[in-house]
Amino acid sequence: MEMGFYFYVLCCFLIFSKASTATDSDTISVSESLADGMALVSNGGSFALGFFSPGSSNNRYLGIWYHNHPNQTVVWVANRMNPINDSTGVLKIESSGRVVLQVQNTTAVWSTNTTASVENPVLQLLDSGNLLVRDGNDSNPENYIWQSFDYPSDTMLPGMKIGIDLRTGFDRRLTAWKNWDDPSPADLTYGVELEGGPEMVIMKGSDKYSLSGLWIGNGFSGIRNVRDNLIYDYVFVWNENEVYYIFSLKNKSVLSRVVLNQTESVRKRYAWNPETQTWEMFSKRPSDDCDLYGHCGPNGNCDNNELPVCQCLTAFTPKWPERWKSSDYSGGCVLSKPLNCQSGDPFITLRRVKSPDIKNLWVNKAMNIKECEAQCRRNCSCMAYTYLNFTKGGGSGCYMWFGDLVDIKQFQSDSDGMELYIRGYASETEPKEKAKLKAAIILATVIAALLGFLLVVCYILRSRRKLKAKDEDEDEDLELVVFEFGTITKATGTFSFCNKLGQGGFGPVYKGTLANGQEIAVKRLSKSSGQGSNEFKNEVKLIAKLQHRNLVRLLGYCIHGDERMLVYEYMPNRSLDSFIFDQTKRKVLNWSKRFQIICGIARGLLYLHQDSRLRIIHRDLKASNVLLDSEMNPKISDFGMAKTFRGDQTEANTNRVVGTYGYMAPEYATDGLFSVKSDVFSFGIVLLEVISGRKNRGFYHANRSGNLIEHAWRLWTEGNPSGIVDEFLVETGDQPEPELLRCIHIGLLCVQQHPEERPCMSAVVLMLGSRSELHSPKQPGFLFHNKPFVPVSSPGNGGLCSRNELSLSTLEAR
Numbered sequence: 001m002e003m004g005f006y007f008y009v010l011c012c013f014l015i016f017s018k019a020s021t022a023t024d025s026d027t028i029s030v031s032e033s034l035a036d037g038m039a040l041v042s043n044g045g046s047f048a049l050g051f052f053s054p055g056s057s058n059n060r061y062l063g064i065w066y067h068n069h070p071n072q073t074v075v076w077v078a079n080r081m082n083p084i085n086d087s088t089g090v091l092k093i094e095s096s097g098r099v100v101l102q103v104q105n106t107t108a109v110w111s112t113n114t115t116a117s118v119e120n121p122v123l124q125l126l127d128s129g130n131l132l133v134r135d136g137n138d139s140n141p142e143n144y145i146w147q148s149f150d151y152p153s154d155t156m157l158p159g160m161k162i163g164i165d166l167r168t169g170f171d172r173r174l175t176a177w178k179n180w181d182d183p184s185p186a187d188l189t190y191g192v193e194l195e196g197g198p199e200m201v202i203m204k205g206s207d208k209y210s211l212s213g214l215w216i217g218n219g220f221s222g223i224r225n226v227r228d229n230l231i232y233d234y235v236f237v238w239n240e241n242e243v244y245y246i247f248s249l250k251n252k253s254v255l256s257r258v259v260l261n262q263t264e265s266v267r268k269r270y271a272w273n274p275e276t277q278t279w280e281m282f283s284k285r286p287s288d289d290c291d292l293y294g295h296c297g298p299n300g301n302c303d304n305n306e307l308p309v310c311q312c313l314t315a316f317t318p319k320w321p322e323r324w325k326s327s328d329y330s331g332g333c334v335l336s337k338p339l340n341c342q343s344g345d346p347f348i349t350l351r352r353v354k355s356p357d358i359k360n361l362w363v364n365k366a367m368n369i370k371e372c373e374a375q376c377r378r379n380c381s382c383m384a385y386t387y388l389n390f391t392k393g394g395g396s397g398c399y400m401w402f403g404d405l406v407d408i409k410q411f412q413s414d415s416d417g418m419e420l421y422i423r424g425y426a427s428e429t430e431p432k433e434k435a436k437l438k439a440a441i442i443l444a445t446v447i448a449a450l451l452g453f454l455l456v457v458c459y460i461l462r463s464r465r466k467l468k469a470k471d472e473d474e475d476e477d478l479e480l481v482v483f484e485f486g487t488i489t490k491a492t493g494t495f496s497f498c499n500k501l502g503q504g505g506f507g508p509v510y511k512g513t514l515a516n517g518q519e520i521a522v523k524r525l526s527k528s529s530g531q532g533s534n535e536f537k538n539e540v541k542l543i544a545k546l547q548h549r550n551l552v553r554l555l556g557y558c559i560h561g562d563e564r565m566l567v568y569e570y571m572p573n574r575s576l577d578s579f580i581f582d583q584t585k586r587k588v589l590n591w592s593k594r595f596q597i598i599c600g601i602a603r604g605l606l607y608l609h610q611d612s613r614l615r616i617i618h619r620d621l622k623a624s625n626v627l628l629d630s631e632m633n634p635k636i637s638d639f640g641m642a643k644t645f646r647g648d649q650t651e652a653n654t655n656r657v658v659g660t661y662g663y664m665a666p667e668y669a670t671d672g673l674f675s676v677k678s679d680v681f682s683f684g685i686v687l688l689e690v691i692s693g694r695k696n697r698g699f700y701h702a703n704r705s706g707n708l709i710e711h712a713w714r715l716w717t718e719g720n721p722s723g724i725v726d727e728f729l730v731e732t733g734d735q736p737e738p739e740l741l742r743c744i745h746i747g748l749l750c751v752q753q754h755p756e757e758r759p760c761m762s763a764v765v766l767m768l769g770s771r772s773e774l775h776s777p778k779q780p781g782f783l784f785h786n787k788p789f790v791p792v793s794s795p796g797n798g799g800l801c802s803r804n805e806l807s808l809s810t811l812e813a814r
């Protein structure tokens with residue numbers, strides 16, 4: 001009796017629950033159909049196709065959603081405009097290849113238009129979330145007859161092209177749902193607008209709402225550069241056949257989607273955080289007032305860092321000054337006085353800006369920069385031009401704007417926006433230059449006269465202050481900023497999973513953007529160190545004193561409860577390993593660039609070992625701890641951390657090893673003995689990795705065993721040292737330069753087995769910079785290869801430097 005009741009309840013639940021029963025198939029063919037309550041599940045189990053009711057509505061729609069995700073997230077809807085009011089909906093595929101959604105066996109509420117004469121048409125849900133009609137006998141997914149990716153709803157998925165087929169004029173764009181309960185198309189859309197030149201545009205009805213700016217190779221000029229994110233990669237393709245935006249996932253377990261939301265008038269990107277099992281917002285557009293189309297009116301420049309946010313471009317003034325003062329920027333700006341084109345107006349360079357509206361744009365992909373400038377200069381109605389040259393996507397060439405310049409936005413970071421040359425006044429700038437010159441001459445005379453006097457004064461002052469300076473130096477508070485926890489959480493989006501740059505040995509690292517636009521990297525230290533806040537502050541101050549162009553700069557720190565955070569300058573190009581071990585990115589690094597990187601690392605390490613006021617042994621030097629700035633200059637990171645944040649000193653006898661497998665010197669790996677010479681060993685490994693483009697650990701050679709250094713050593717003894725050089729350098733004919741062979745030689749000297757035989761960093765820097773005779777290297781310390789490590793018996797003579805001590809501490813006050 002009771003059992004029966006429960007069975008009844010269970011049945012009711014099954015019947016009335018909105019969830020559909022999954023079929024075990026991803027395909028239906030002509031003889032089959034999909035009724036309400038059933039679902040197709042894609043082969044990999046990522047997506048499901050079936051009937052659902054949105055929000056609090058009882059209407060039934062055919063749609064696609066993420067399979068087995070909490071809270072059904074619908075990504076596509078078929079019958080958006082024609083809801084079904086009962087559960088009689090059935091999906092069928094006809095023998096013509098037409099797909100029909102029928103109600104009560106008769107009325108079609110939705111159908112596809114495309115038909116094709118194939119014998120065996122089938123409807124298949126792919127694991128990408130794309131629904132295909134194809135010939136069941138033809139397994140090539142490229143040969144589809146119809147696909148749902150061509151008819152997007154409000155969601156953009158990886159692999160989906162949003163844009164226009166220029167041959168047919170076919171336009172794929174996202175359209176928002178009316179609201180949570182109603183998937184019918186609202187007026188917010190997202191797609192490509194062509195006009196003078198294409199870009200991505202969010203439209204509200206027929207009005208522009210927010211523009212992306214032109215594609216500039218690594219992103220759009222109006223959107224902050226997010227190339228370095230861990231979630232997705234993207235490109236904007238513009239060729240003679242089509243123009244579209246597309247993205248792909250970097251890690252298949254971290255999903256990402258783009259959604260338009262009418263209620264909020266926004267386009268949001270979400271990323272799936274597998275740890276918390278939630279969708280986290282990665283970004284949104286518009287993100288501020290400056291993202292709203294034409295916020296500052298014609299010829300204005302929108303800058304969130306200025307007050308007022310709207311500024312007139314050079315040579316322009318507000319059209320309605322009174323309204324402008326009360327933050328009504330709609331009138332924009334007008335020329336202060338007419339330009340005089342004949343006298344040759346100069347062009348003023350705007351940096352880090354979003355491109356103006358494409359309405360009055362004219363593009364010539366064939367022109368070079370000289371022709372571009374000349375052409376714009378000649379035509380008095382050409383108000384601005386730029387020249388773009390990039391390889392990713394398409395659209396290199398000359399861009400000219402005629403008439404008013406609308407929708408310019410100012411960025412702060414060098415990695416954002418583009419350069420734009422705008423027409424200015426000839427008449428004013430010339431006398432200015434002359435006046436400047438005159439002033440300069442006068443100034444020079446005065447300076448010359450003063451200089452003698454100053455020299456004398458300086459000399460006196462210096463000798464008087466010499467003693468005093470020494471004390472001051474110690475207390476001098478460097479420009480170390482104490483960040484509020486609120487500032488850090490705001491900058492990193494509350495340590496959003498989407499802003500995570502990576503996981504270091506001491507805790508995760510997040511990218512952050514301060515209110516003024518400055519980008520930072522925040523290292524959130526693991527809570528295990530248990531350090532008091534004063535102790536922490538003192539250690540941080542020590543690290544902050546280490547300043548060198550080849551070290552990552554510490555900007556400040558933050559303490560919050562038992563949380564400790566370090567704030568560093570942000571490095572747009574990430575780490576060395578992401579370049580040298582990457583099949584395509586390694587090509588950015590030709591030999592001269594690689595040599596510069598090697599020398600930079602050597603100088604940074606030398607500074608840590610000898611030139612800084614503290615002696616620092618890095619203990620974990622590796623390719624992923626060398627970051628690259630925008631000019632690809634190397635900067636060592638994570639220095640001073642081993643002692644400071646692991647608390648080794650309190651565990652004198654266990655003395656945990658901090659380094660990374662594959663980079664550790666043998667005496668360190670086996671006996672825990674570290675010294676400047678174990679760093680030299682790690683440097684040698686990095687050097688050989690940079691030359692070979694291969695990892696020491698995980699090195700694989702078709703017919704030989706052993707790691708990279710073993711391979712390098714074997715080639716050396718065989719008289720073919722250049723055999724380890726990166727094939728890419730070989731192909732481009734960049735080798736074998738004597739400099740390169742010399743570097744391999746130096747690398748082998750650094751990885752010699754006995755620490756005393758390895759040169760110290762000062763010697764390494766000298767060797768890199770000269771052509772002096774080098775010692776022959778002795779056998780390297782082969783690690784991880786079952787060779788017994790021979791303990792150091794007699795301190796041999798390296799002959800290259802005086803300091804040879806093995807030390808058990810990393811930080812020694814000098």
Ligand SMILES: *[C@@H]1O[C@H](CO)[C@@H](O)[C@H](O)[C@H]1NC(C)=O
Nearest residue numbers: 082083084085086103107109
């Ligand atoms: C459902 O829709 C059909 C037509 O599509 C209509 O004839 C019918 O009355 C509707 N039923 C209800 C309960 O609204």
Ligand SMILES: *[C@@H]1O[C@H](CO)[C@@H](O)[C@H](O)[C@H]1NC(C)=O
Nearest residue numbers: 087088089090103104105106
């Ligand atoms: C639909 O048609 C099939 C056969 O053509 C029939 O068996 C079924 O009862 C019909 N269903 C409805 C709801 O009319």
Ligand SMILES: *[C@@H]1O[C@H](CO)[C@@H](O)[C@H](O)[C@H]1NC(C)=O
Nearest residue numbers: 078110111112113114150151
């Ligand atoms: C089918 O074609 C008509 C007219 O060409 C068009 O209005 C309709 O949107 C198309 N339907 C689909 C699902 O593509």
Ligand SMILES: *[C@@H]1O[C@H](CO)[C@@H](O)[C@H](O)[C@H]1NC(C)=O
Nearest residue numbers: 118119120121135136137138
């Ligand atoms: C296509 O497949 C169907 C069913 O599997 C089969 O009957 C038919 O002969 C095939 N046609 C061709 C051209 O292979």
Ligand SMILES: *[C@@H]1O[C@H](CO)[C@@H](O)[C@H](O)[C@H]1NC(C)=O
Nearest residue numbers: 177178179180261262263264
């Ligand atoms: C749009 O955003 C609002 C507010 O966050 C939310 O309540 C609503 O469900 C969203 N609409 C859709 C269609 O997702």
Ligand SMILES: *[C@@H]1O[C@H](CO)[C@@H](O)[C@H](O)[C@H]1NC(C)=O
Nearest residue numbers: 250251252253254273274275
């Ligand atoms: C992909 O993401 C998962 C979950 O965050 C992570 O565990 C895994 O290491 C990542 N894989 C790669 C190759 O980064």
Ligand SMILES: *[C@@H]1O[C@H](CO)[C@@H](O)[C@H](O)[C@H]1NC(C)=O
Nearest residue numbers: 069070071072276277278279
């Ligand atoms: C699902 O919905 C619940 C309640 O609305 C919410 O708390 C939870 O965060 C949602 N989960 C996801 C993955 O969105």
Ligand SMILES: *[C@@H]1O[C@H](CO)[C@@H](O)[C@H](O)[C@H]1NC(C)=O
Nearest residue numbers: 362375378379380381382402
């Ligand atoms: C300047 O450019 C405009 C717009 O492209 C064009 O109509 C006009 O003919 C050009 N004038 C000259 C002198 O080239």
Ligand SMILES: *[C@@H]1O[C@H](CO)[C@@H](O)[C@H](O)[C@H]1NC(C)=O
Nearest residue numbers: 366367368369388389390396
């Ligand atoms: C574009 O840049 C590439 C390399 O950066 C250069 O070789 C090429 O000459 C440039 N093209 C033009 C037209 O300036």
